Amino acid sequence: MVALMIALLLETEGVSAQSAVQSPPPQMAEAGRWQVAVEGQATRGLRGAYLCQSDRFVGQYCFFAGCQAAAPLGLYVVTPSLAISGLRAATLVVDGRRIGPLDFTQVEGSEDVFAARLSGANASRYLQAMRSGSRFAFDFQEGSDAYSYAGELKGSSRAIAQAMEICPAVGALFDVDGVVDTVLEDACQGRGGSMDGAGVIQADLDRDGVADVIVDESFVTCEGPELWMRRPLSCGAQVCEFHIYMHRNGALVHTLTGQNSLGGIVEGALPGVRVVSHGGRTDVIRWTGSGFAPD
Numbered sequence: 302m303v304a305l306m307i308a309l310l311l312e313t314e315g316v317s318a319q320s321a322v323q324s325p326p327p328q329m330a331e332a333g334r335w336q337v338a339v340e341g342q343a344t345r346g347l348r349g350a351y352l353c354q355s356d357r358f359v360g361q362y363c364f365f366a367g368c369q370a371a372a373p374l375g376l377y378v379v380t381p382s383l384a385i386s387g388l389r390a391a392t393l394v395v396d397g398r399r400i401g402p403l404d405f406t407q408v409e410g411s412e413d414v415f416a417a418r419l420s421g422a423n424a425s426r427y428l429q430a431m432r433s434g435s436r437f438a439f440d441f442q443e444g445s446d447a448y449s450y451a452g453e454l455k456g457s458s459r460a461i462a463q464a465m466e467i468c469p470a471v472g473a474l475f476d477v478d479g480v481v482d483t484v485l486e487d488a489c490q491g492r493g494g495s496m497d498g499a500g501v502i503q504a505d506l507d508r509d510g511v512a513d514v515i516v517d518e519s520f521v522t523c524e525g526p527e528l529w530m531r532r533p534l535s536c537g538a539q540v541c542e543f544h545i546y547m548h549r550n551g552a553l554v555h556t557l558t559g560q561n562s563l564g565g566i567v568e569g570a571l572p573g574v575r576v577v578s579h580g581g582r583t584d585v586i587r588w589t590g591s592g593f594a595p596d
Contacts, residue, residue: 334456337463345414349464368468381413388441395434425555432458470552484516488533489523507588511548517563518542
């Protein structure tokens, strides 16, 4: 219903769906996978990871996990259809799983750029889901007013990792205490909690001369009247989530979340992180230059 309304409004205003969005420069052509726009290739002043595609109702539109000017990394949709429909509240869905809410606002001075700012508490979860999934959607509204902008996540892991290098960090973290506070906020859903010092490991994982930070949620105790509330929601029967923050441009940037217990640091040309999965399987992961991979 909403898609048909948008298409009819576009036609009423003398604009075809196919020409509704300004034609992007050649670098922004639809390629069926996530790519990276850097300075000099930016569209509408945006840079970072992007995916462009077309819909028969609303024409071409683009998704960005990126930034404008000095703004921190966020999620964007480039389409005039949101200005026409008035839709703003959405939910990020990855592989059928609801990740969390998004509140889009129209970027000042732009007719077709809409931004959803990320907070330090949700940025890591949202971006990690988009890097590791197969399909995603921004689901706007519900019921008869629902409309979904959806696409695939081919190439998203590398592209979003590069966007995290290009754009200012969301709620930039400059010390270990900031990392721990962020993990506690997310793990305990804002209820408050504490972290045992044994759950925080500092090691120079990429040999750049600065220590990176690893946090194991199995050492988190959340506040709550019931026993089950004191364990982070990420924890299963055997393991909890861990998070790796790498030093980049003077800040600690979230780089990886895994559903494993930690077994310590393994020395080598590049130090490895020993991870233990459900059932007791043990692996060692190391920095590859663009992410972490098992030996």
